Amino acid sequence: MEKIVIDKQKCIGCGFCVHSHPEYLVFDEMGQADPVGKEVESKDKNDLLETIEHCPTEAIRIEDIKEDN
Template sequence: MKAVVDKDTCISCGLCPSICPEVFSMDDDGKAVAISGEVPEGEQDASKEAEESCPVDAISVD
């Protein structure tokens, strides 16, 4: 399972790192970014919650 943030869509609300800081953080440009690689075991549910909570649907977790 990988998480991806569409930086063109991201509005820098900061919700995703507040829900799942192990997977999401805010980049130097103020936009969210996901870790490269697989979502760690035990973080899948939180990463899916962040995806579902994104107000502009900028996150994809598959």
């Protein structure tokens, strides 16, 4: 399944992705974006890809995560 992944080494906590997609992302205790773990729905994918393109530090991506069962 596809999920959002944040590179915490790169995220500067600008908040753009969190405010654009509050159903997918929240702030962690360090003020960085934190994925809630929700599966990316196909209806949201284009919007998410656009947000990914506009992240100032290229810290966000969608990854195909294999489940073990």
